[in-house]
Amino acid sequence: GEDVEQSLFLSVREGDSSVINCTYTDSSSTYLYWYKQEPGAGLQLLTYIFSNMDMKQDQRLTVLLNKKDKHLSLRIADTQTGDSAIYFCAENLGGKLIFGQGTTLQVKP
Amino acid sequence: GAVVSQHPSRVICKSGTSVKIECRSLDFQATTMFWYRQFPKQSLMLMATSNEGSKATYEQGVEKDKFLINHASLTLSTLTVTSAHPEDSSFYICSAKPLSTSGISYEQYFGPGTRLTVT
Numbered sequence: 001g002e003d004v005e006q007s008l009f010l011s012v013r014e015g016d017s018s019v020i021n022c023t024y025t026d027s028s029s030t031y032l033y034w035y036k037q038e039p040g041a042g043l044q045l046l047t048y049i050f051s052n053m054d055m056k057q058d059q060r061l062t063v064l065l066n067k068k069d070k071h072l073s074l075r076i077a078d079t080q081t082g083d084s085a086i087y088f089c090a091e092n093l094g095g096k097l098i099f100g101q102g103t104t105l106q107v108k109p
Numbered sequence: 110g111a112v113v114s115q116h117p118s119r120v121i122c123k124s125g126t127s128v129k130i131e132c133r134s135l136d137f138q139a140t141t142m143f144w145y146r147q148f149p150k151q152s153l154m155l156m157a158t159s160n161e162g163s164k165a166t167y168e169q170g171v172e173k174d175k176f177l178i179n180h181a182s183l184t185l186s187t188l189t190v191t192s193a194h195p196e197d198s199s200f201y202i203c204s205a206k207p208l209s210t211s212g213i214s215y216e217q218y219f220g221p222g223t224r225l226t227v228t
Contacts, residue, residue, distance in 0.1 A: 035131055035219070040221040040222070040224070041221055042113075042202050042220050042221040042222045043153070043202065043204075043216065044219070045216060045217070045219075048216070056129075058225070061168075066153075085135040088152065088153070092227065095141070095158075095206070096155060096158070097155070097204075097217060098155075099152045099153045100152060101151065101152045102151075
């Protein structure tokens with residue numbers, strides 16, 4: 001089935017790490033993505049991971065993929081107030097992106 | 110690089126009129142573009158897949174006669190909401206998949222969205 005799930009809200013203090021979790025149900029997904037959406041704006045691709053990888057790090061962002069549990073996470077190190085946004089995970093199924101509901105990240109000063 | 114623009118960014122129209130939204134890939138060619146709609150505090154819902162030079166493929170439940178899609182060139186796709194009604198008010202977002210010589214294209218780049226309000 002095509003179902004991507006995320007927790008809806010996460011609140012952290014500036015400087016802490018944020019971990020946003022996502023589960024997906026289709027094991028045939030080839031790529032998994034993390035997008036960021038600021039209010040009233042489109043989606044910005046943050047990072048992606050290929051399904052045969054376990055981990056990918058890009059500056060403050062670390063993506064972990066557990067294919068066995070169909071679990072994807074995004075860790076943001078040293079979270080800043082500018083990181084406040086909605087974060088969407090998505091899986092690529094046959095070229096189509098299936099999105100989760102989005103996690104609102106609130107960063108408190 | 111990889112910039113996608115949408116025009117207009119915001120439109121208010123009267124019920125019964127039609128509205129056209131443009132999606133352009135500014136610095137790359139895209140054989141495939143996607144149209145999504147997003148309701149407040151909700152995820153993106155794929156409406157249709159637009160391929161250059163051919164008819165769009167609509168997702169289940171999306172009326173193709175109401176949401177007309179034209180993909181006339183490798184850099185432009187348009188979505189026309191015909192006979193708009195208040196329930197069509199939403200945030201419409203397009204994305205474009207770059208044309209890849211290797212045949213593999215795993216990225217989609219999103220436009221900034223168009224806020225449609227039908228009164």
